[in-house]
Each structure stands twice: as C-alpha cells, then as structure tokens.
Amino acid sequence: MKGGLGDMMKKAQEMQENMQKAQQELAAKEISGESGGGLVQITMRGTHEVNSVRIDSSLMEEDKDMLEDLIAAAMNDAVHKVAKTNQDSMQGLTEGLNLPPGFKLPF
Numbered sequence: 001m002k003g004g005l006g007d008m009m010k011k012a013q014e015m016q017e018n019m020q021k022a023q024q025e026l027a028a029k030e031i032s033g034e035s036g037g038g039l040v041q042i043t044m045r046g047t048h049e050v051n052s053v054r055i056d057s058s059l060m061e062e063d064k065d066m067l068e069d070l071i072a073a074a075m076n077d078a079v080h081k082v083a084k085t086n087q088d089s090m091q092g093l094t095e096g097l098n099l100p101p102g103f104k105l106p107f
Contacts, residue, residue, distance in 0.1 A: 022089050031085055033078025040070040042078045046086055050075075 026046030034041045039056040053074075059067050 019090070026086055026089055029085065031078060031081045033074050033076070033081055035073035035077060036070045040067075040074040042071070042074045044078045044082055046082055048079060048082055050078075 029046045030043050030051060031046065032041055032043045036056075036059070039059055041052075041054040043051045043054075045051060053071070055067070055071070059070070
C-alpha cells in the first residue's frame, strides 16, 4: 500500500511538472484567427494576449461597421483556436489519470 501511494505521488509530481512545461510552451505559441477571407487577421499567444492585428488596406475605404464586425469575428476565431490548441495540448497530459467524465483540471 505504501509503495502505491508513493508511486501515485511521484506520478502526480511528474504530471504537474509536465503541465507547467506545456503551459510555458502554450504561452509562447502564436495562433492566428481571421475573417473576411483573410482581410482581417489577429494573432494571439496561448495566453489569449493579442500580439498583432492586421487589416488589409482595401478595408480602410469600406464601411466602419463592417470593419468592426470583421475585427470582432477575427478575434473570436483566434480565441476559439487558442482554446482548442490549449485543450488538445493538455489532453495528452491527463490521459491515464482515469478522471471521472466531465472533470476539468484548471489550465
């Protein structure tokens, strides 16, 4: 029994170290979202911090409301891609833990 608990604690510590490393890698990863067929592109890190916004010059002469909608759509696209990337990256770390269905670890 004692060895089982020790093994479990060792695995938990290894998982924590792997999660920290994965979080650091995700924080450095850049992911782009776009809208308008690429006319608006937003690049953000895995931490959801926006690195850059690129707006095609052809949109500068267009309707302000349309440009605002395209920026919002590109932002949402980037946020969804970052969330999916983070989820996919962390999923591999929690495999084999036999967590109950629906249980979510704080990432």
